[in-house]
Amino acid sequence: MNKESSRGQWGSSFGFLMAAIGSAVGLGNIWGFPYKMGANGGFAFLVLYLAMVIFVGFATMLGELALGRKYGLGVVGTYKLISKKYTWVGWLGFLSGFLILAFYSVLGGFTLRYSLGFILEIFSAGAGFGGMGSGEFFGSFTTNSGASLLYHGLFMATTIAIVMGGVSGGIEKFTKVAMPALFGMLLIVIIRSVTLEGAFVGLQFMFAPNFAAFSEVGFMKVLKTAAGQMFFSLSLGMGCMITYGSYLSKSENLEKNALIIPIADTIFAILAGLAVMPAVGAFMYQGVEGISFGAGPGLLFVTLHQVFSVGMGGFIGNLFGFIFYFLVFIAAITSAISLLEVCTAFFIDKRVEKGLSPNRKNLTTIVGIIIFIVGIPVCLDGLGAGVAGGATIDIPATIFGMKEVRMAFDCWLDFYDMISEGVFMPLGAMLMAIIIGWSLKSIAIKEEVESSPGVQMAAFKFWDICFKFIVPIAMAFVLIGQLDDFFGLGIF
Secondary structure: OOHHHHHOOOOOHHHHHHHHHHHHOOHHHHHHHHHHHHHOOOHHHHHHHHHHHHHHHHHHHHHHHHHHHHHOOOHHHHHHHHOHHHHHHHHHHHHHHHHHHHHHHHHHHHHHHHHHHHHHHHHOOOOOOOOOOHHHHHHHHHOOHHHHHHHHHHHHHHHHHHHHOOHHHHHHHHHHHHHHHHHHHHHHHHHHHHOOOOOHHHHHHHHOOOOOHHHHHHHHHHHHHHHHHHHHHOOOOOOHHHHHHOOOOOOOOHHHHHHHHHHHHHHHHHHHHHHHHHHHHHHHHOOOOOOOOOOHHHHOOOHHHHHHHHHHOHHHHHHHHHHHHHHHHHHHHHHHHHHHHHHHHHHHHHHHHOOOOOOHHHHHHHHHHHHHHHHHHHHHOHHHOOHHHOOOOOOHHHHOOOOOOOHHHOOHHHHHHHHHHHHHHHHHHHHHHHHHHHHHOOHHHHHHHOOOOOOOOOOHHHHHHHHHHHHHHHHHHHHHHHHHHHHOOOOO
16 A cells, blocks of 8 residues: 555545545634724735735745645655754744644534524524523623533534545545535525625625724734734635645645645635625624624624524524525635644654554544643633633633733633644744745755646745745734734834
8 A cells, every 4th residue: 555545545536625625614704804804994904814825825825735744744744854953933833733733623513503593593492592691691601611512522523524524535535525515505595694684784894995003003914914814714724724735736736736736725714704794794784783704713603693593583584594504604615624634644644654553533533632722721710701700720820820911811712722723833934934935945846846847836936935925924923913912012
């Protein structure tokens, strides 16, 4: 049994693209993009987001795919083969994926609970959410440790089951169905959203040229938020694309794929905005209380719940509520399987290296269970409510004996997020670009791209400048911006 067949390989170009786009399209698009756009001026945010995709996203995506295919290993093994001194850079990606999935699974469980809640409401009013208002239910659910653990477990079990099936038999088979279905459900919600009375308010917010946010919020704050969102949304810096790239055949055009994936992800992000913002704008226009563009992280589970249950109401509201939250659940799963695959691939590579069978099913189960356990504190602290707020355990700041509560330590989700998204991911991506641009030299990426029959790298000079200068500077900027957010440093 050769190495490729032992590790697995994509069955088709379409299957790989669906898996890669699925990895990129997740809560970052459907939750993060709309609320960050809402809090950062709408159109102004969109312009800077697109600029970051062009000058940072494309190059970083190409670099990760090329490294993965060139060395044929997961993120840790890839950097070890480049040079043993870079092995720790690979561990940054591994640990990022590990910690992100630990809290991502909890949020994914929330989406499953909400989709189930709207189904129950269709059949009996009050059956899904206990007759509680949006904010009241969210607070009640997040401080209910048993319920959070149950849905965290269901989400992780689903993720494990898919990854156990392997690259082509599990991940590819699922995403080939899930991504077109996700697109279809998103279109249904968009059609309903843009046809609501007052939807033009949300559309104007998104697309009417308006750069007032640069003075009201601050240009640098909008820029660093857009850069961070682009980076997280594309699943960069966490080893996903290196791992997925390692399953690619030499027949694949890496440069083309590195363009398609960010473009598709950006389209999904804009579509998510179209599903959310016109509906929010419509009910603001109609005078529904408790709804605004800048609702922040509560947009997904409080504001949009209000949109469907109160704004739309009745059977239609419950139906579209179910469709929306179920599509968010599917999007979360497609990202979660790539994160679990990053972690599982490391152990599979170790076994294959020793000439042993991959033992994928057992390894996936063990790794998934460990990640589930690490995610338990996120379920128990009530997203920052702590013991005083009715949760089972206290927030990290209290447990660690900190006199001053910083954002990074005000709940376990933020604590994990700070370590992974705040530090490991941008640091790893910055070092990857430096390694490619200055150690390996960009020519190594060119050679890998052109190892595909008949492929010539069309924009090598542009990629070279990106690897050497633009991506490292941008990632350093994202790193500083994330630390500024988490610790309230007041830099921006």
